[in-house]
Structures are given as C-alpha cells and as structure tokens.
C-alpha cells in the first residue's frame with residue numbers, strides 16, 4: 001500500500017466509528033406514511049457497522065416496496081410469509097440472530113399485536129421468535145396515540161423490558177401538530193445502540209457523568225467570555241458510554257446533540273452552573289469525565305443591561321475577572337472516579353501530568369490543540385492518557401467516539417472500578 005493510500009485509509013478509519021460492528025439488527029416496518037424514515041434508519045444502522053434484516057407487514061409493503069430495502073441492506077428482507085422463494089422459517093432465523101429488533105414505524109395495530117403475542121405477519125412473527133431487546137417507535141395520529149388502549153399496550157411492553165422510542169411532537173400526516181411523529185432516523189439508530197448496550201454492554205448498571213463544551217461567563221445579557229470548545233469530545237464520550245449500557249448524564253453548554261436517545265442532557269452556561277449540576281448528579285454516579293473547557297476566570301460582575309460604548313472610559317474598557325472554582329477538583333463525592341482533559345499548546349505531557357494530583361483525577365487525557373486534525377471543533381483527536389503512577393499511553397489519530405471508548409475502557413481497568 002502506498003503511503004498516500006495508507007494516509008487515506010487511516011483518515012477513513014479515524015472518521016468512521018463502528019459502534020454496531022458485528023451486530024445484527026432486525027428492522028420491523030409497519031404501515032405508516034413515516035415508513036420512509038425507516039429506510040434512512042436502516043442505512044444509519046449499517047453505517048454504524050450493523051447488518052440489517054428487514055421484516056415488513058403487508059401494509060408496510062404498500063408504502064415502501066420491499067425492493068427498496070433489498071437494494072439497500074446487507075441482510076434479508078421478509079415481506080411475504082407465503083413467498084415460495086423465501087427461505088423456510090425465515091422469521092425464526094431472523095428473530096434468533098438479531099441482537100436487537102427495532103419496530104419503526106410501529107402502528108397502533110402492531111403495538112397491540114406485540115403486547116398480546118399475536119404473530120400473523122413477518123414483523124410480529126419475527127418479534128415472537130426473538131429474545132433480543134425490542135425497540136418500539138410508535139408513529140400515528142395524536143388522538144390514536146393518546147388512546148388508553150394504545151397507552152396500556154405500550155406500558156405492557158415497557159414493563160416487559162421493551163424500549164419505547166418516541167414519538168415526537170410535530171407535524172402529523174393526519175394534519176396539524178401533535179404527539180405521534182416517528183423519531184428521526186438518527187434517534188432510531190441511537191435507540192438501538194442504547195438497547196444493545198443495556199442488554200449486553202460492559203457498563204450496564206453504571207452511571208457516568210460527562211461534561212461538554214466551553215463555559216460561557218456573562219459580561220452582560222448579550223456578551224460572554226468563552227472559548228472554542230464545540231462539545232464534540234464530551235458528546236462522543238457520552239455516546240460511547242450509552243452504547244456500553246451506562247446511564248449517562250451529559251452536562252453541556254451546547255444545544256442537546258442529535259442521536260441522544262438514552263442520554264440525559266442538562267444544559268448549562270457557566271462554570272458555577274456546571275458545578276451545581278455535576279454535584280447534583282454525582283450522588284451514586286461512578287465516574288465523571290470532565291471534557292468541558294471550563295473558563296478559569298469570569299467577569300466579576302455581569303451587567304444587567306447591555307454595556308454601551310459610552311460606558312467605557314477614554315483608554316478603552318477594563319473588564320475585571322475573578323477566578324472560577326476548579327470544578328472537577330471541587331466535586332465532593334468520595335467514590336466518584338474523575339477523568340480530566342488537558343488541552344495544551346506546549347509542554348503537553350508535563351503540563352497535563354501536574355494536573356492529575358492537583359485535581360484529584362484517576363487519569364488525564366491530554367491533547368495538543370495546536371494541531372489541525374485534533375482538539376477543538378474537529379471530529380478526530382490524538383490524545384495521550386497519563387495516569388497518577390506516571391504511566392503514559394499514546395493513542396493514534398482516532399475519531400472522538402473511539403477516543404471516548406478508549407477512555408471508558410481505561411476506567412473499567414482501574415482497580416478502584418470493580
């Protein structure tokens with residue numbers, strides 16, 4: 001392989017995390033105009049490394065021809081129980097080999113059949129033949145969704161361990177706005193990742209708090225002291241923890257990320273707000289991954305109304321800054337394992353190392369933010385993990401998701417994790 005080809009190959013590897021690698025997902029499609037979104041969901045699942053089989057009800061096949069899925073997915077498509085060309089007992093094989101089954105869109109009728117154990121079409125039969133986690137994504141008119149019968153059926157499924165994904169509030173095919181819209185494909189794929197994590201992931205029954213983004217310290221109602229952190233690293237850690245089955249609280253200064261199914265998001269602005277949210281979430285949590293870029297200083301006073309040019313004196317304006325607490329060091333939770341990040345531009349190792357003891361960290365993840373393919377804003381990162389005993393682990397250029405997975409792996413290997 002030429003060095004150019006290797007460079008492209010390594011960049012591709014770094015940019016394509018495969019959280020569902022080696023997993024088989026059965027997508028059950030029922031009759032709803034929103035079935036078109038399941039086509040995109042199938043693609044997203046396969047992009048994440050899964051092989052997708054598709055089971056369709058007869059009415060689903062009226063909305064989307066089975067050929068669409070046959071052309072798209074690596075797995076099989078079961079659309080007709082009586083098709084002489086289909087493998088015998090196809091639904092049994094599909095149900096057995098599934099690591100998760102996602103019924104999206106799930107109509108009221110299919111929800112009722114799933115709750116009652118009726119198997120009369122490829123979707124309901126495959127669900128009966130499967131012991132994999134079941135994700136049900138309802139899609140219907142808001143009045144239909146609110147029916148006590150539909151709600152009772154969903155409750156029954158939930159009580160038996162099914163994951164109910166959505167619906168969302170929004171524009172409905174039946175007209176108007178309401179609660180009944182199928183979740184977007186990115187959320188459907190996230191729900192599958194969450195369900196598989198909760199059933200077999202290494203972080204089941206653990207609670208992990210992750211912080212993300214740069215804090216915004218107000219100067220006045222429209223201006224703030226901030227930094228370039230995009231929050232991508234923290235979101236990637238939160239996703240990786242969710243995919244491994246942890247309960248995840250993401251405390252972020254950024255808008256809630258897409259694909260956040262299974263992640264509890266708390267929005268904050270300032271270092272002090274972040275500190276209060278972490279302290280509240282910390283009870284019973286196992287780890288805190290502090291990927292946020294916390295401002296070391298904040299304006300001594302935030303003006304109540306917008307500062308005007310004439311407020312400045314002749315030599316310009318002087319802003320008085322006071323020190324923020326060191327948030328990660330200040331969190332009071334004896335059993336909480338803390339992981340810090342160190343974004344440095346020089347003397348990476350020495351600067352990062354000095355922070356481990358000072359901040360009470362289990363280890364620190366250092367990255368050189370002066371590089372263009374690592375650090376702030378980009379999807380990739382090249383980090384060094386330093387521990388309290390002087391251990392140094394250099395990771396290659398990786399997608400931030402894979403950096404997140406490596407950090408979690410490291411946490412699980414700590415003697416104090418057991």
Ligand code: C5P
Pocket residue numbers: 271290291292293294295296324325326327328329339340341342343355359
């Ligand atoms: O800014 P510094 O390099 O010291 O940040 C190292 C780690 O400490 C990061 O994990 C950051 O989130 C955290 N930090 C903090 N409170 C601060 C400053 C940084 O928790 N005031």
